[in-house]
Amino acid sequence: MAALNAQASRGDDPLGAYDYQLPGHLVAQRPAGRRVRSRLLVLPRQGGELVHARVTDLVGLLSPGDLLVLNDTEVVPARLWARKPSGGRVEMLLLAPAHPLREEQGGQVHEALLRSHRPLAEGQELILEGEPPLTLRVLERGARGRGLVWLPGRALDIARQRGQVPLPPYIKRPQGPTAEDLRRYQTVYAARAGAVAAPTAGLHFSPELLAALAKRGVETARLTLHVGYGTFAEPAPEDLLAGRLHAEWVEVPDQTSRAVARAKARGGRVVAVGTTSLRALEWRPGPGGVPRPGAGWCDLLVAPGFKFQVADGILTNFHLPRTTLLMLVSALGGRERVLAAYAEAVKMNYRFYSFGDAMLIF
Numbered sequence: 198m199a200a201l202n203a204q205a206s207r208g209d210d211p212l213g214a215y216d217y218q219l220p221g222h223l224v225a226q227r228p229a230g231r232r233v234r235s236r237l238l239v240l241p242r243q244g245g246e247l248v249h250a251r252v253t254d255l256v257g258l259l260s261p262g263d264l265l266v267l268n269d270t271e272v273v274p275a276r277l278w279a280r281k282p283s284g285g286r287v288e289m290l291l292l293a294p295a296h297p298l299r300e301e302q303g304g305q306v307h308e309a310l311l312r313s314h315r316p317l318a319e320g321q322e323l324i325l326e327g328e329p330p331l332t333l334r335v336l337e338r339g340a341r342g343r344g345l346v347w348l349p350g351r352a353l354d355i356a357r358q359r360g361q362v363p364l365p366p367y368i369k370r371p372q373g374p375t376a377e378d379l380r381r382y383q384t385v386y387a388a389r390a391g392a393v394a395a396p397t398a399g400l401h402f403s404p405e406l407l408a409a410l411a412k413r414g415v416e417t418a419r420l421t422l423h424v425g426y427g428t429f430a431e432p433a434p435e436d437l438l439a440g441r442l443h444a445e446w447v448e449v450p451d452q453t454s455r456a457v458a459r460a461k462a463r464g465g466r467v468v469a470v471g472t473t474s475l476r477a478l479e480w481r482p483g484p485g486g487v488p489r490p491g492a493g494w495c496d497l498l499v500a501p502g503f504k505f506q507v508a509d510g511i512l513t514n515f516h517l518p519r520t521t522l523l524m525l526v527s528a529l530g531g532r533e534r535v536l537a538a539y540a541e542a543v544k545m546n547y548r549f550y551s552f553g554d555a556m557l558i559f
């Protein structure tokens with residue numbers, strides 16, 4: 198990340214180099230009618246022309262022996278609503294619903310984003326909406342809306358019973374998320390609850406496409422990165438300089454490590470499905486570009502200058518400007534080439550962001 202550190206040391210705006218203009222009508226408000234019918238823009242890493250395709254064309258674009266690595270995290274309906282004793286409404290987003298900070302007084306303490314018309318006081322009690330009434334307590338208030346809350350029970354259970362799917366703010370739902378949103382803002386292979394946002398590149402896969410890829414001889418492997426708010430929030434300048442993000446929980450199974458080793462031994466490409474899968478693969482690389490199995494908190498920031506040891510390519514959605522996600526994609530494809538590809542996607546009316554189209558770089 199030498200380029201990023203050089204920018205930061207000069208006092209420049211590192212994220213300013215990852216800005217672009219996007220017409221509002223290209224922000225996808227609904228997913229494609231069928232997951233696999235999304236468009237796919239292919240950007241070869243070593244030069245060559247852009248290719249306009251569909252996600253179904255992955256069967257031909259990938260070769261026998263290649264390995265697709267999927268993030269099997271499951272999105273939790275982690276947006277909860279509560280009321281103050283005075284009646285004022287409070288929005289709360291649990292930031293790591295599968296991982297309480299501690300158990301306390303028969304409940305759990307969690308980090309959350311808290312939004313209310315007036316500031317909340319430490320020690321203030323709130324009543325969660327839904328039945329039966331449940332009382333939570335604000336323990337601490339921090340910067341950027343973050344705080345610590347005590348919940349009377351398991352956060353995952355409470356969220357499943359009372360929560361809403363945490364759609365990004367650029368997806369407009371005046372009446373709130375729908376049952377269809379809950380289904381489509383989830384990969385078909387989601388298995389481990391803990392994310393507060395979907396690993397959106399995986400939203401393009403159907404069981405039929407996965408079966409076709411397997412028939413083609415493309416292997417798949419799974420790992421888990423519970424997508425948190427830090428993936429999308431603009432990081433503090435000191436975090437950018439230090440090369441870190443808000444930490445997210447990662448688990449790389451031994452069988453996934455072995456699958457990467459097999460792919461590399463046979464000359465296949467390791468293609469991460471999404472930025473989260475790529476970060477998990479590169480989190481703890483071992484000899485020969487094989488990720489070490491294990492679990493823990495990952496705060497890895499991938500930016501231009503990063504030395505990739507595991508991943509050969511990525512399938513990813515089109516990301517917001519001025520984000521570490523676009524920075525990561527630029528580390529793999531080159532900033533100027535990626536931004537030129539984004540300009541072409543705008544010209545060709547691709548659909549952007551979570552429910553939008555996809556891009557393949559390898």
